[in-house]
Amino acid sequence: MIVKNFVNLRVFVTSCLLLVSACGEEKGRIAGVGxxxxxxxxxxxxxxxxxxxxxxxxxxxxxxxxxxxxxxxxxxxxxxxxxxxxxxxxxxxxxxxxxxxxxxxxxxxxxxxxxxxxxxxxxxxxxxxxxxxxxxxxxxxxxxxxxxxxxxxxxxxxxxxxxxxxxxxxxxxxxxxxxxxxxxxxxxxxxxxxxxxxxxxxxxxxxxxxxxxxxxxxxxxxxxxxxxxxxxxxxxxxxxxxxxxxxxxxxxxxxxxxxxxxxxxxxxxxxxxxxxxxxxxxxxAAQTWPKQSTLREPRFIHAIQYGAARGAGKDFNAYADHIASLLKPLATTPREAAHAVDVPNSTGLPADRKHITFEDLLTIDLLLTAFQNPATINEFHRLGLEDMSDTTTEHGGLLSLKNPDKPDAVIAPYKPQFTDSDQRYAVSDDLLRDAIKGLALYHFHFHKIHNAALAGPGAGDMAFARKTRTNHIVITSVGPRQINIDYYTPNGLVVDLGTYTAKE
Structure with missing residues (x-):
């Protein structure tokens, strides 16, 4: 009796489930569609x-x-x-x-x-x-x-x-x-x-x-x-x-x-x-400068103004030799080949000058002049230490000039677009928009005091310069109060501008 009733109950429940299933909405059906x-x-x-x-x-x-x-x-x-x-x-x-x-x-x-x-x-x-x-x-x-x-x-x-x-x-x-x-x-x-x-x-x-x-x-x-x-x-x-x-x-x-x-x-x-x-x-500049000039690029506006103000001449090689003589006495910094890209192991212009424009020489001239001011080096060192204390991102900004006739550097920090790595500076849209107003974008390699092995731009830095057609400097801590500065461009030029000591 118990078995028979159980069987009948199972048949009844199964029938109900089938009925409910048949009455339910068809899988994949859309309201209003038959x-x-x-x-x-x-x-x-x-x-x-x-x-x-x-x-x-x-x-x-x-x-x-x-x-x-x-x-x-x-x-x-x-x-x-x-x-x-x-x-x-x-x-x-x-x-x-x-x-x-x-x-x-x-x-x-x-x-x-x-x-x-x-x-x-x-x-x-x-x-x-x-x-x-x-x-x-x-x-x-x-x-x-x-x-x-x-x-x-x-x-x-x-x-x-x-x-x-x-x-x-x-x-x-x-x-x-x-x-x-x-x-x-x-x-x-x-x-x-x-x-x-x-x-x-x-x-x-x-x-x-x-x-x-x-x-x-x-x-x-x-x-x-x-x-x-x-x-x-x-x-x-x-x-x-x-x-x-x-x-x-x-x-x-x-x-x-x-x-x-x-x-x-x-x-x-x-x-x-x-x-x-x-x-x-x-x-x-168009009338008097040598064929190696790149006047059409706004990244060189400061250089063009500076060159025009000082009556820059036509002899590219003579000017390049002059810049090389300025770089020669500056201290050198060892490189780590795996990090740096085509970076010379000593200061000075590359022997092959095919990536150098006349405006690059003017820009380097301006940078070296700015770095002679102890206040500029001290400010870079101070900002670099701030970067070192922030492990969420690298820091950076824009280096510009108050007066191209008598260059006086202005260092303007810009917050990164986002923060996700202590070895990356995500350039903000504001900085890219304002880049044309400056001499170069800058960022720091201040991961530690003795960071000479990572001096100079990395592959990502060079790729970003090419993509955005902007000039850059990267500032690296290479010892107590010592910073090394490299200049690099979208054309693949990298120049070690030397090592500088911040004052007490």
Whole structure:
């Protein structure tokens, strides 16, 4: 009896569990979606949620959008907002992005154009080439001249990100270039000049100027010769481009350097070296300094001003020999080859001077002058000891000058971007922004008093200098009250500037 009742009870419980399981929600089901992904709901809000959902199958999303258009206003702000965010938001398939572009263009061409202005330059970050090609096709159909600028920015971003300036095969794959010419209804070069002439913002103008320098078959064939390209663009800027600060700087740049700036970084150099406070020094230097000069880099603004003030001459080798004679009597510091990168084991300029520019010599001259002031060495030593007491990070900042005519060093500490290692100084955005105002960025190797084995820049230090195009000094504790200082640059130059003793 007990056994029989137990068996019946087990059958009953099992049946109940099966019934509950059958009545439960199907695994993976989406609210508002029936079996086989059929859309059952007619609630506009749920439909919009389905359209926007990146976890809903594309066919269900398309069906939801179709139903929404049947039961609600297809031009409603809520629907258009969903379509617009699908342009750029991550997670959407290319097919859904193309659908969103088509639907937004059909419902509200002006809003679609505004979306292109905002998102087209960044579209490739989340979308495939097919989406970009389709967006360019729609941009041509919209016939909105405001789209010339984002098309130029999008193409320029692709060129810079892939370094495809002379890669004809890659450049032919850029759909924005054909769209630019068709939308402007003029040859590509004229379309780009039109962007420069009509844009009020710097980014589209820089992008268009970048694209004037690519090796593309739609541009004049004679421009394969860079000298001819520089001359032609210089002439075009004289005749057809308005006289404003941006274009005037480029005209001056053409004349001084017989070259063209590429990319946002080099255009930042243009704005700096040709600014009102630096133009006279730059012009003087361009006319009189030797071929080893690098006037176009803002990291040398102090050096350019200093050299112009003292009437620096044309003889590079004579000046290099002079700097070498200043370095020779300074104390030497042993190196650990595993740490230092191409660092000489004694003070002085490297025998091979291919990485040295005339401005490097001027900068070293300025640094050596600054280090003759005991207050400068004392302050570096004090800040280094503060670094030694902080085991969460290295410390650093910016070394600048009060007066290039009579150099007086100004040492400005900057907090690191973050702290995660006693053997790393994470340069902050503020310091990078202000780097142009100084002679060099500095940081300390003050892990212990006797730290000579780690004197000089490490591989990470050199890589950072190359990436940011900035000059640096690294200050190492090599004994009680003794510091060693090394200068290094993005070109791979490393110069041991000697060992100095802080006063009591």
């Amino acid at each position: 079996f086989h992904n059929d859309i059952k709901t007619r609630d506009p809000q749920i439909l919009l949620s389905l359209i926007a959902s990146t976890t809903t199958p594309d066919d269900s999303r398309l069906q939801a959008d179709k139903i929404y258009k049947e039961i609600a206003d297809p031009k409603s702000d809520a629907r258009l907002a969903v379509l617009e965010q699908m342009f750029f938001a991550p997670g959407h398939s290319d097919a859904m992005r193309i659908h969103a572009i088509d639907e937004l263009a059909a419902a509200d061409p002006n809003r679609c154009a505004r979306a292109f202005i905002n998102y087209l330059p960044r579209l490739e970050e989340n979308a495939g080439l097919d989406v970009l090609k389709h967006a360019c096709t729609i941009a041509i159909k919209l016939q909105d001249p405001r789209l010339l600028a984002p098309l130029a920015r999008s193409a320029s971003n692709a060129v810079e990100n892939t370094n495809a300036w002379s890669n004809r095969a890659a450049l032919r794959e850029l759909p924005e270039l054909d769209a630019l010419a068709q939308l402007a209804d003029r040859p590509l070069a004229d379309a780009l000049l039109h962007v420069i002439s009509t844009s009020r913002e710097g980014a589209p103008r820089i992008a268009a100027f970048n694209l004037l320098q690519i090796d593309h078959p739609a541009l004049p064939r004679t421009w394969s010769d860079r000298t001819q390209r520089v001359q032609d663009l210089s002439d075009l800027f004289q005749k057809r481009i308005p006289y404003d600060v941006f274009c005037n700087n480029l005209r001056t740049y053409f004349g001084l350097f017989k070259d063209l700036p590429k990319g946002e970084t080099e255009h930042a150099w243009v704005r700096t070296v040709l600014s009102s406070e630096n133009l006279a020094s730059t012009q003087q």
